[in-house]
């Protein structure tokens with residue numbers, strides 16, 4: 001069971017994607033190394049190419065944004081690595097490792113800050129809330145929910 005009693009930190013799960021740019025650039029190991037070094041733990045991992053419908057569902061909150069068609073093309077354009085990652089405050093912990101959405105604004109020491117330059121091709125995705133994590137893990141790894 002996730003969670004714990006008293007003042008101990010609650011264990012969470014989050015969905016992490018190494019996006020197609022990260023896979024094409026050979027950065028899967030780098031991303032996994034960083035999250036494992038932080039103390040997060042892999043629960044599931046799979047290389048897959050997303051069907052358009054899954055990509056559109058995953059990024060449903062951005063459906064009305066001007067960049068949505070381009071984002072769907074990009075995320076379905078090659079294999080990605082989907083991970084479920086677990087640990088204390090895993091959602092916030094991974095978002096901190098990833099850095100800001102715009103890699104130019106992401107701090108040095110973060111995955112995006114160190115390794116990317118373009119806002120769309122920013123290497124990784126991480127769920128942004130417990131609700132998003134539950135929805136996204138259900139979409140990518142239904143057997144885990």
Ligand code: GDP
Nearest residue numbers: 067070071100101119120121122124125126128
């Ligand atoms: P995230 O939660 O930090 O990944 O950022 P968002 O949820 O705001 O956006 C989802 C993804 O869409 C980002 O990670 C980028 O890959 C892409 N994206 C966000 N903003 C833009 C933009 O202005 N232009 C383009 N082309 N892509 C964007």
Ligand code: MG
Nearest residue numbers: 125126127128
């Ligand atoms: Mg987001």
